[in-house]
Amino acid sequence: MTNSAVQQSRSRDLDKLLLRPGNLVEPAFEPGPGLREDLKELVKVLVVGAGGLGCELLKDLALSGFRELEVIDMDRIEIMPVDLALSALRVLAAICLVFIITALLEDVGKPKAEVAAKHVMERVSGVNIVPHFGRIEDKELDFYSNFNIIALGLDSIEARSYINAVACSFLEYDSNDNPLEETIKPMVDGGTEGFKGHARVIMPGVTPCFECTIWLFPPQVKFPLCTLAETPRNAAHCIEYAHLIKWDEVHSGKAFDPDDPEHMKWVYDEAVKRAELFGIPGVTYSLTQGVVKNIIPAIASTNAIISAACALETLKIVSGCSKTLSNYLTYNGAEGLHTKVTEFVKDKDCLVCGPGVLVELETSVTLEKFIGLLEEHPKLQLSKASISHRGKNLYMQAPPVLEEMTRSNLGLPLFDLMGKISKDVVHATGTIITSDKKISCLRKLRVVFKGVDGVADMDTAGGA
Amino acid sequence: MAEPKTKYDRQLRIWGDQGQAALEKASICLLNCGPTGSETLKNLVLGGIGSITVVDGSKVELGDLGNNFMVDESSVGQSKAKCVCAFLQELNDAVKAKFIEEYPEALIETNPSFFSQFTLIVATQLVEDSMIKLDRICREANVMLIFARSYGLTGLVRISMKEHTTVESKPDHFLDDLRLNNPWPELRRFAETIDLDVSDPVAHKHIPYVVILVKMAQEWAKSHGGTLPSTREEKKEFKDLLKARTVAADEDNYKEAIEASYKVFAPPGISSDLQQIINDSSAEVDTNSSDFWIMVAALKEFIKNEGGGAAPLEGSIPDMTSSTEQYVNLQNIYLAKAEADFLAIEQRVCRYRPxxxxxxxxxxxxxxxxxxxxxxxxxxxxxxxxxxxxxxxxxxxxxxxxxxxxxxxxxxxxxxxxxxxxxxxxxxxxxxxxxxxxxxxxxGASELHAVAAFVGGIASQEVIKVLYLHNTGLVKSFRGSTFDFWCSKLQNLVLEP
Structure with missing residues (x-):
């Protein structure tokens, strides 16, 4: 080893930021080797999504002083038949162009999370990345509570909404409805489309959560069926006609599979016929895929920019080494180059990050009755709810095994099930209907029992 | 043909085959391959750039393992250019990758002609003195140059080129040029064939808003001495007239007309940006003029003569509530006008100061x-x-x-x-x-990975933009910015050209 290599450490550059005091840092910043070691050993970061953003995030975090990372993703590395003839590396690029790591042919068919973890660990020694292959909804709340911070690299509003609700469910408020700092589970979230993107910091209870600002995501364009059937005007209308109407007419009962090239070709051919009939130009195979699969155009550079901003904010939140973004950064490279930071404010009545929906009950109300009440509650309208209290499942709608195990609780008073305390938070997971779509959601409920006063509460607590 | 199409599917949706061809033709030289440079090239290699040449004279040190993803433990002590080049090549074997083990500062001093072989130079982490010298060299050789630098929690990206001309044919922000404030005879005639008071409710709610606005504007002009609504009261009155024409609550076409009524209020003519370009002295062309300026000169003539003060029409129309027949007819009328006019709608020129x-x-x-x-x-x-x-x-x-x-x-x-x-x-x-x-x-001159990835991301985006601007002209480029991350509001200073 040369002299300079001996004197140097891997954290040569990061040390300047972590070991030296600064003037423009968060109040909690405590520079020193202790901070650097804490980042390595004590801080656990979860990356949600192992696509274009998620892989970049893993790489950026692994090189930003973090050692204990986990990643969750439900997809496998897939290839379409047409790509089979290509070399291994091209296969990778075909699947996720924005993947930063090299996948080999042997990786095809494996979960993305596993492959991403493996490649980043190979390159950055000392980093430990645990991959999780599966749906985010299938993990217990406990799984998420283990992490100091959650970084989101997702492309769906539903998934963001779900993780947001999970992180917010850990939040507790004091008696004055102020958030308790130690219960705040920070999140950073990134998203891109073409040359544009956003990065944001969510500190539940302090800055707006995803749900407080859900209006930031415009509703997806959907065409009225009557337009498709009667007055098509552009190529997309013709494609959606073939995809949504003609397919079912011809293939009664057979589901359309967007990943089957033959199905796609059929839709394309039908769309061309329809376009010719109406004299509409512009139907191409590529557009057909884009419309049917709702492909969001993606380029590597934008994912890199947004992931980097998210990783940097993660480092800042955890270490305090510089002021945290407050709280929403938009990046637009489509027209010159613009960045803008907007400080959104939280919605104090937010169902998700707020203190919770107050539900006042008689102590005699059974769990079954309670579940029924949630469906009727005007603010909730939550049907088929599963209920948990302090991590314990009181009733689970599924899977059947758990349902059977918890069924006997249905007839018992909720007051008893909750340990006879006057008020507490319970979590309910059920389905709600928004814009004609059933989605599963998690709600926080602040249950208060009538007629049980604070003294009794203290007695119970003291006696327990 | 099928292969690159699938491979780059997601980005082709943004810049099309022509843009991809421009990337595949380009030859890029990177100066210094620390994390800022490595991350810049990584994005370009994934995008399918033609060829890369990595220039760096240093050896990989232990500290580099902490901020650069394109080196690993086995690289320590070896040429950084060689290691980074090898890992980049792994990402995409269609890219021609090579490296030169030499310090960029030395090349700038001793071998300025080296740079003329490339389409574009990405110069990272250079200090002022080398930046000035390299800029001079690249201007003379007509090679595009992009500087990128990361420094602690700050960074900077700057583009330098002699002159950058673009013909923008498909801008993202395009305020649909429908000429509602100044319809040409064919459009007016088409509007006349449609009766706004048609009694069939289905026909009534499928009259395209373009037709509604053209007719209503004409009606207004008749009773207002030939002028269109301009004051706030007049605009409100015009919108109220539109509302009064609605016969049923579900008439989306009238809602669209009210929303688009500002297009009637806009003064006709050309934008001040365009005015500035056609007034530029370079628009007086001679035999040495570039294609761009010859086009500007032609455009100037067009505006003065055929255009009657307006630029050529672009020709596309947005989707709107309409019957198929009326929409297709309308589309054809706009396309016919566009074909008769120029294809280009807006010309821009950027001259970068040295x-x-x-x-x-x-x-x-x-x-x-x-x-x-x-x-x-x-x-x-x-x-x-x-x-x-x-x-x-x-x-x-x-x-x-x-x-x-x-x-x-x-x-x-x-x-x-x-x-x-x-x-x-x-x-x-x-x-x-x-x-x-x-x-x-x-x-302390630290190069943090996340900052380098951000700065490199921007640099690579700008490379792509300047490369395919010459071909498809989809996206405007910028001149240069410094960024900083220490403050809770990321600040972005856009430098003057």
Missing amino acids: VEDEFNSPILSELQKYITDEDYSVAVGFYILFRAVDRFAANYNSFPGQFDGAMDEDISRLKTTAVSLLSDLGCNGSTITEDLINEMCRF
Whole structure:
């Protein structure tokens, strides 16, 4: 080893930021080797999504002083038949162009999370990345509570909404409805489309959560069926006609599979016929895929920019080494180059990050009755709810095994099930209907029992 | 043909086959392959750039493993250019990748003709003196140049080119040019064939809003001495007239008409940007004029003559509630006009000031404006400090705070350097806050991976934009920016060209 290599450490550059005091840092910043070691050993970061953003995030975090990372993703590395003839590396690029790591042919068919973890660990020694292959909804709340911070690299509003609700469910408020700092589970979230993107910091209870600002995501364009059937005007209308109407007419009962090239070709051919009939130009195979699969155009550079901003904010939140973004950064490279930071404010009545929906009950109300009440509650309208209290499942709608195990609780008073305390938070997971779509959601409920006063509460607590 | 199409599917949806062809033709040279340079190239290699040449004379040290993803433990002690090049090649075997083990500063001094073989140079982590020299070389050789630099929690990206002309044919922001304020005869005639008072409710709710607005504007003009609504009251009155024409609550076409009524109110003619270009003295063409200026000259003639004061029509129309027949007819009328006109709708030209001019004779009024503007004071402060640390390094052979132990001395030296730089620039009396000076010393020329990935991401995006602007002209490019991350509001100072 040369002299300079001996004197140097891997954290040569990061040390300047972590070991030296600064003037423009968060109040909690405590520079020193202790901070650097804490980042390595004590801080656990979860990356949600192992696509274009998620892989970049893993790489950026692994090189930003973090050692204990986990990643969750439900997809496998897939290839379409047409790509089979290509070399291994091209296969990778075909699947996720924005993947930063090299996948080999042997990786095809494996979960993305596993492959991403493996490649980043190979390159950055000392980093430990645990991959999780599966749906985010299938993990217990406990799984998420283990992490100091959650970084989101997702492309769906539903998934963001779900993780947001999970992180917010850990939040507790004091008696004055102020958030308790130690219960705040920070999140950073990134998203891109073409040359544009956003990065944001969510500190539940302090800055707006995803749900407080859900209006930031415009509703997806959907065409009225009557337009498709009667007055098509552009190529997309013709494609959606073939995809949504003609397919079912011809293939009664057979589901359309967007990943089957033959199905796609059929839709394309039908769309061309329809376009010719109406004299509409512009139907191409590529557009057909884009419309049917709702492909969001993606380029590597934008994912890199947004992931980097998210990783940097993660480092800042955890270490305090510089002021945290407050709280929403938009990046637009489509027209010159613009960045803008907007400080959104939280919605104090937010169902998700707020203190919770107050539900006042008689102590005699059974769990079954309670579940029924949630469906009727005007603010909730939550049907088929599963209920948990302090991590314990009181009733689970599924899977059947758990349902059977918890069924006997249905007839018992909720007051008893909750340990006879006057008020507490319970979590309910059920389905709600928004814009004609059933989605599963998690709600926080602040249950208060009538007629049980604070003294009794203290007695119970003291006696327990 | 099928292969690259699938491979680059997601990006082809943005820049099309022509844009991809421009990338695949390009030959890029990277100077210094620390994380800023490596990350820039990584994005370009994934995008399918034609060829890359990595130039770096240094060996991989242990510290590099902590901030650069394109080296690993086995690289320590080896040529950095070689290692980075090999890992980049792994990402995409369609890219021709090579490396040169040499210090960029030495190449700039001894072999300036080296740079003329490339389409574009990405120069990372260079100090002022080398930037100026390289800029001169590239301008002479007509090679595009992009500077990128990461420094602690700040960064900078700057484009330098002699002249950058673009023909924008498909802008993202395009305010649909429907000429509702000035319909041409064919459009007017088509509108006349449609009866707004048609009694069939289905027909009534499928009249395209373009037709509604053309007819209503005409009606208005008749009763207002030939003028269109211009005052706030008149605009409101016009919208109320539209509302009054609605016969059922579900008439989306009338809702669209009310929303688009501002297109009737807009004054006809050309934008001030375009006016400025056609007034440019280069629009007086001679045999030496570039294609671009010849086109501008033609455009100028068009506006004066056939256009009647307006630029050529682009021809596309947005989707709107309509019957198929009326929509297709309308589309054809717009397309016919566009074909008769020019294809181009907007021309822009960017001339970049040489880096040397920017450094030695800055536009004082701009600089002073930014220094006092709260939204930019931090970014401009770091812009000055970027230059101050280079001056510091030239005097003291290291960057302020680069080594532990001399922080206090470095802080006061950097302060003195910044003050004298400001006075050389003509900004006497302006100061940089202690906080920024302290931070800059704290950064100590560190290159953090996340900052490098951000700066490199922007640099690669700009490479793509300048490359395919010449071909498809989809996206406008910018000139240069400094970014900083220390503050809760990322500030982005856009430099003057």
